[in-house]
Amino acid sequence: MEKVAEVVTYERKVFALFILSGFAALVYQVLFAKKLGLIFGSAAIATYTVLATYMAGIALGSVVGGWLGQRVSLKIKTYAVIELLIAIYCLISPLLFTLIHITYASVAGNISPDASIMSFYRVMLGGVVLLIPTLAMGMTTPLLVAAVTRNKGLGDSVGLLYGANTLGAAAGALLTGYLILPVLGIQKTLLTAVALNLLAGGIALQLQKKYSSITDAVSQEVTSRNTDLSSVLPVKYNAIFLLLFLTGFVTLSLETFYIQLLAVVAGNSAYAFSLMLFTFLLGLSCGAMTCRWLINRVALDSAAYVFCGLIMVALAILLGNYGWDSLPGYFLSFENHPYARSFASREVVRGIVCFIMMFPVAYAIGFMYPASMDIVGKRYPNSQAVTFGIGSAVNTLGNILGVVIGGFILLPALGAFSSLLVAAGLVAACALFVAVYLLPRTSLQYTLPAIAITAFAYLIQPSGFNMTQLASGANVYFSSQHYGEVIDHSESIDGGLTTVSILGNVDNPTLTLLTNGKFQGDNSKEREMAAQVGFALAPLLHQTQRESALVIGYGTGVSARSISDAGFGKVEIVELSSDIFTMADKYFHDVNDNVRTRSSTKSFVTDGRNFLFLHEKKYDLISMEISSIWFAGAANLYNAEFYDLARMRLKDDGVFQQWVQMHRISEMDIVTVLATVRSRFQYVWLYYIGGQGIIVATNDPLKRPSHESIALLNQTETLKSLLGFYGGRSENILGNRLLDPQAVDGMLSTIAAGQKISLSTDDNLTLEYTTPKGNVRAYQSSIKQNLEFLSRFRPGPEELNRGTLISSNKTK
Numbered sequence: 001m002e003k004v005a006e007v008v009t010y011e012r013k014v015f016a017l018f019i020l021s022g023f024a025a026l027v028y029q030v031l032f033a034k035k036l037g038l039i040f041g042s043a044a045i046a047t048y049t050v051l052a053t054y055m056a057g058i059a060l061g062s063v064v065g066g067w068l069g070q071r072v073s074l075k076i077k078t079y080a081v082i083e084l085l086i087a088i089y090c091l092i093s094p095l096l097f098t099l100i101h102i103t104y105a106s107v108a109g110n111i112s113p114d115a116s117i118m119s120f121y122r123v124m125l126g127g128v129v130l131l132i133p134t135l136a137m138g139m140t141t142p143l144l145v146a147a148v149t150r151n152k153g154l155g156d157s158v159g160l161l162y163g164a165n166t167l168g169a170a171a172g173a174l175l176t177g178y179l180i181l182p183v184l185g186i187q188k189t190l191l192t193a194v195a196l197n198l199l200a201g202g203i204a205l206q207l208q209k210k211y212s213s214i215t216d217a218v219s220q221e222v223t224s225r226n227t228d229l230s231s232v233l234p235v236k237y238n239a240i241f242l243l244l245f246l247t248g249f250v251t252l253s254l255e256t257f258y259i260q261l262l263a264v265v266a267g268n269s270a271y272a273f274s275l276m277l278f279t280f281l282l283g284l285s286c287g288a289m290t291c292r293w294l295i296n297r298v299a300l301d302s303a304a305y306v307f308c309g310l311i312m313v314a315l316a317i318l319l320g321n322y323g324w325d326s327l328p329g330y331f332l333s334f335e336n337h338p339y340a341r342s343f344a345s346r347e348v349v350r351g352i353v354c355f356i357m358m359f360p361v362a363y364a365i366g367f368m369y370p371a372s373m374d375i376v377g378k379r380y381p382n383s384q385a386v387t388f389g390i391g392s393a394v395n396t397l398g399n400i401l402g403v404v405i406g407g408f409i410l411l412p413a414l415g416a417f418s419s420l421l422v423a424a425g426l427v428a429a430c431a432l433f434v435a436v437y438l439l440p441r442t443s444l445q446y447t448l449p450a451i452a453i454t455a456f457a458y459l460i461q462p463s464g465f466n467m468t469q470l471a472s473g474a475n476v477y478f479s480s481q482h483y484g485e486v487i488d489h490s491e492s493i494d495g496g497l498t499t500v501s502i503l504g505n506v507d508n509p510t511l512t513l514l515t516n517g518k519f520q521g522d523n524s525k526e527r528e529m530a531a532q533v534g535f536a537l538a539p540l541l542h543q544t545q546r547e548s549a550l551v552i553g554y555g556t557g558v559s560a561r562s563i564s565d566a567g568f569g570k571v572e573i574v575e576l577s578s579d580i581f582t583m584a585d586k587y588f589h590d591v592n593d594n595v596r597t598r599s600s601t602k603s604f605v606t607d608g609r610n611f612l613f614l615h616e617k618k619y620d621l622i623s624m625e626i627s628s629i630w631f632a633g634a635a636n637l638y639n640a641e642f643y644d645l646a647r648m649r650l651k652d653d654g655v656f657q658q659w660v661q662m663h664r665i666s667e668m669d670i671v672t673v674l675a676t677v678r679s680r681f682q683y684v685w686l687y688y689i690g691g692q693g694i695i696v697a698t699n700d701p702l703k704r705p706s707h708e709s710i711a712l713l714n715q716t717e718t719l720k721s722l723l724g725f726y727g728g729r730s731e732n733i734l735g736n737r738l739l740d741p742q743a744v745d746g747m748l749s750t751i752a753a754g755q756k757i758s759l760s761t762d763d764n765l766t767l768e769y770t771t772p773k774g775n776v777r778a779y780q781s782s783i784k785q786n787l788e789f790l791s792r793f794r795p796g797p798e799e800l801n802r803g804t805l806i807s808s809n810k811t812k
Contacts, residue, residue, distance in 0.1 A: 014076075036122075185764040254420075275354045549572070640676050640760065
């Protein structure tokens, strides 16, 4: 009895140890994705290439770990050494990231950023950094499985360790997203993960020493087990490897589809993605531990548990399809609720939504995994560690294909709804296969009704999602946005859900372009057209050169059209999502004048920052109109390192322009944006046009609004209609200046005297984690408060014009 208690204590400590390991592994995954995203770009093709490379290393490590687990005697000690090696490698990983950054620039600098060969370079270079740590991480689970697997079987040990590892990863996802990264930044978070690995390695060494009698006994069982061949499962159970592959495929396909949908209905910030990942991992952990509990207490065939898991997955998908487009209504129900006034309370609501939609399917997937591995163990009882490693690798390879096929083929071709039906159908087919092929005939009286219920749920599925409800954007501000009915939509990994809505009468409708329910632009002269034109004309008050311009972010295409109309010989347009190009050209050609068909323009579907990094071109103007800063990944284009790139790609007398929102953003976030721009550009202006903030920056002291630049704009025939938004005269735009360079410097000096101003960088990620909190602010009142704040530093009319409007001879 005392021996049994010691074994239980040992297993609990291994469980706690692997929670720690899972936590650290998730932190590394997040950090590696962010670092490589900055190098390769935030386009989904780059992000998922990194993920696939990461998982390929895990798969290979599983095979190696299984081989070691079968052969080494000191399994816990070997595990400890691997944890220590992971810590050492990850500690020096920043140097490797710098190396591949340089290499990437040298090999890809002269290639179009959206060329297919780029994926090859990303895989190869990503593999240089990721292969060693991911291979080591993949080795840890088979080693520990071998260290705890005794007479209870593989299902018990896998349930214990898989549950622990995913529970730790779930905690890592939540705490990293909400606490560790926002507080510590990337470099210190990396050091935290390294410390956790060192701690895990140290604890493992102590376990090996303290519980050597148990670990030695396990090793003897594994290496000298004499199995009764009559208890070995027949050859047909090798089909479990196919099922592991297919369930791996479905797992990552579903995670891709669910995150795509939750980004639409629950949010698109870095915090929201942490919630999604936390919920999914928590579901996997709870499902695995439930299955383990049942395996140890209920004498059922393991294939029966696999069947139950498959049926649960299928039903969770099919029943969930009834709820997706009703979720925005749930957010709207909090519009006037006193509870939903703070960022924290709104995140709780988002968490509830993520839990309702994602937890059941993740739970069912996690439930299947230990049962599947239990079959593996019973089929090959003399080589459980090896076959577990192979089974884990097969499952991970399915994960990789799930991401690639699900995300890049099924989703854009079929849309999320039909893709979910395909996934549910595949899972149901697997359940039928298990019922007919792996379970005894006597079980058909139980399995066939379950399959019939699943088939019935499949047949009564709705025809699709109500896109008007789904893309209402209620999750963003917990209020209705009133964009009208959705008339067209497109879905993809890069673009999310891109929709066009119509509002108003047939003769004069307002069309609005949205991404995941978030406004991107419209064609209304009374609403956003003045701002969209202003994004282009404000910097042209500072720039008379018209050789080349770069536009980052297409939107409706109005800003790109305005810049092209101004007479630039070459205009390059960079947009992250091809869906934006397609929808804008199809529905907004009347306001963008089919600018992309002009011989002077060229378009690229890629990440704007990556484009600047790879191409050493010089521009007279760089103009940016991207989504709100709080969108995950958008803040990368407001960090100091991005402004370094922009400055390098401008000619000496070049001008930089960037949109900054004035609504629902805090005063200090505006200060952070301006301070970060000012740290790289000597002269910074802030305009307020059409309800939007527009930053203009340069390092040329002569690039101020001039008589020459005003005359050039007024005399350009192709701009006549666009100048109509400002009374037909470009000089009228000058009245929209909030701050000139002297005022910006004065504001920053005044604020810095009373508190520290943090620049937003790729390390501290300040804006990525502060701007989402501003969404709780009311639209009109936040604009009023921000304008009142900025007006405190605004110079009077005479000061604003003194030394600003310079004559053309000085410009020359």
